[in-house]
Amino acid sequence: xxxxxxxxxxxxxxxxxxxxxxxxxxxxxxxxxxMGVDEVFRRAKESYPYIDIATVYRTLHLFRRMGVVTEVAIxxxxxxxxxxxxxxxxxMVCRPCGGAYDLAPDYLDEFRNTLSVEFDFxxxxxxxxxxxxxxxxxxxxxxxxxx
Amino acid sequence: xxxxxxxxxxxxxxxxxxxxxxxxxxxxxxxxxxMGVDEVFRRAKESYPYIDIATVYRTLHLFRRMGVVTEVAIxxxxxxxxxxxxxxxxxMVCRPCGGAYDLAPDYLDEFRNTLSVEFDFxxxxxxxxxxxxxxxxxxxxxxxxxx
DNA sequence: TGCTCTTCTGCAAACGTTTGCGGCTGCTTA
DNA sequence: TAAGCAGCCGCAAACGTTTGCAGAAGAGCA
Numbered sequence: 619x620x621x622x623x624x625x626x627x628x629x630x631x632x633x634x635x636x637x638x639x640x641x642x643x644x645x646x647x648x649x650x651x652x653m654g655v656d657e658v659f660r661r662a663k664e665s666y667p668y669i670d671i672a673t674v675y676r677t678l679h680l681f682r683r684m685g686v687v688t689e690v691a692i693x694x695x696x697x698x699x700x701x702x703x704x705x706x707x708x709x710m711v712c713r714p715c716g717g718a719y720d721l722a723p724d725y726l727d728e729f730r731n732t733l734s735v736e737f738d739f740x741x742x743x744x745x746x747x748x749x750x751x752x753x754x755x756x757x758x759x760x761x762x763x764x765x
Numbered sequence: 766x767x768x769x770x771x772x773x774x775x776x777x778x779x780x781x782x783x784x785x786x787x788x789x790x791x792x793x794x795x796x797x798x799x800m801g802v803d804e805v806f807r808r809a810k811e812s813y814p815y816i817d818i819a820t821v822y823r824t825l826h827l828f829r830r831m832g833v834v835t836e837v838a839i840x841x842x843x844x845x846x847x848x849x850x851x852x853x854x855x856x857m858v859c860r861p862c863g864g865a866y867d868l869a870p871d872y873l874d875e876f877r878n879t880l881s882v883e884f885d886f887x888x889x890x891x892x893x894x895x896x897x898x899x900x901x902x903x904x905x906x907x908x909x910x911x912x
Numbered sequence: 913t914g915c916t917c918t919t920c921t922g923c924a925a926a927c928g929t930t931t932g933c934g935g936c937t938g939c940t941t942a
Numbered sequence: 943t944a945a946g947c948a949g950c951c952g953c954a955a956a957c958g959t960t961t962g963c964a965g966a967a968g969a970g971c972a
Contacts (some may be wrong), residue, residue: 636950655928670952675929677950684854706924710886719884729876729942733897737866739857748887750880762964781919802958817922822959824920841929842958889953 624686624700631684641665642677643686652690652697652709652718688745691717708743712752719752730732768794772846774798778831781851789824790833799837799844799856801863836893839863855890859899866899 624643633639639690645661659661659674678698681687689699690709693716708721726743733739771790772782780786793800793809797892825845828834834845837856840863855868873890880886 634950636938638951656843671928672930672953673951676931710884710888711882713884713889719886720849721880721884725876725879727871729922732872733857733868733895737857737896738873738900738903739859739866739896740862740903741857743895743897746895746969748890748893750879750886750890753885756885756887757969768946783920783968785921815922819923819960821925848958 621635628684628686628728633680633684637670638662639677639680641669642674643681646678646681646687646698647700652699654690654692654695654697657697677683690718690745691747692718706744708746708748710752711747711749712755713749714751714755717752721748775831775833780827780831784813785809785816785820786827787823788816789821790828793825793828793834793845794847799839799846801839801842801844805845806820837865837892839865853891853893855893857899858894859902860895860896861898861902864899864901868895 621643626631628639629635637645641662642658645658649657649661655671655674655678659669659671660672662669678687678689678696681696682689684694688701690697690711692711693713697718706723708723708726710721711717712719724746726746730741730743734739755761768790776782784874788809789805796804796808801890802818802825805825806816806818806909809816809821809894820877820895825834825836825843831838832848837844837846837858839858851894853870855870855873857866857868858864859866861907870890877888880888
């Protein structure tokens with residue numbers, strides 16, 4: 619999603635566009651991959667040193683509710699990335715090395731369907747993360763780090 | 766798993782059986798379903814008021830590593846239940862009402878197999894929780910509570 | 913039983929995250 | 943452009959959870 623579209627979308631929902639919010643949006647956007655909260659905070663602080671960590675959390679949660687960013691739990695810390703409506707995806711997170719890999723949504727279609735039909739349970743699979751052990755860590759035994 | 770078997774299993778692994786640990790094991794065991802940490806703490810305190818919350822956390826994590834209890838995230842709080850090796854299961858947690866439902870393991874067999882074959886990724890599906898909206902909350906619109 | 917070693921415990925401080933509060937500011941209307 | 947209001951921000955305190963430390967206590971052996 620282009621920056622401009624995001625801003626229009628937010629404005630349309632009555633969300634105020636403060637300097638802090640723009641800073642945080644840029645930080646997540648420029649970061650590229652999955653950004654830790656502290657990394658977002660650090661980047662935003664470079665432009666505006668008075669920004670508070672509480673504002674970062676509040677803003678990231680706001681953006682998540684608005685669908686602008688997606689939350690990914692890596693280890694037990696929260697990470698965020700810009701939501702890409704063109705290419706929605708889930709995440710596989712490697713417990714030993716902390717790596718995060720994208721997973722196409724169709725791998726979960728059948729699972730979603732089963733839960734819906736059999737239990738009338740509507741899973742939150744828009745933002746789904748499965749932890750495990752990746753190929754590399756399996757090969758080189760980095761699992762020793764795991765919990 | 767019978768209490769006696771659990772204790773023997775722990776002893777066999779060189780884990781010390783202190784009064785605090787027995788208290789915590791009983792608390793989780795007697796609680797029935799998925800127990801919140803604060804509930805475990807409250808129960809243990811009834812028998813031994815000097816017990817510390819840090820001991821409860823440390824012990825529950827020890828038990829989890831030993832496979833004695835299973836961790837279930839409900840909302841963003843940790844809950845624990847005695848692991849039943851006779852009837853392993855996953856969990857569906859309803860976001861609006863916080864209800865936790867058991868899910869038989871075979872619903873995930875295919876998913877596990879796909880990740881393993883296609884990505885050489887070994888998912889942690891021993892302790893798997895999917896959040897969503899349960900049948901009741903869908904019907905009565907309790908979703909208004911959700912995040 | 914008593915000694916020794918290892919591990920566990922309670923305490924307190926720290927972590928990452930959330931929340932209440934009072935002052936400030938972006939947005940709307942005129 | 944100026945005024946008013948809704949809602950945002952920084953601050954500080956609180957939350958649930960984790961960690962470092964020094965003393966206490968379980969387990970094995972004499």
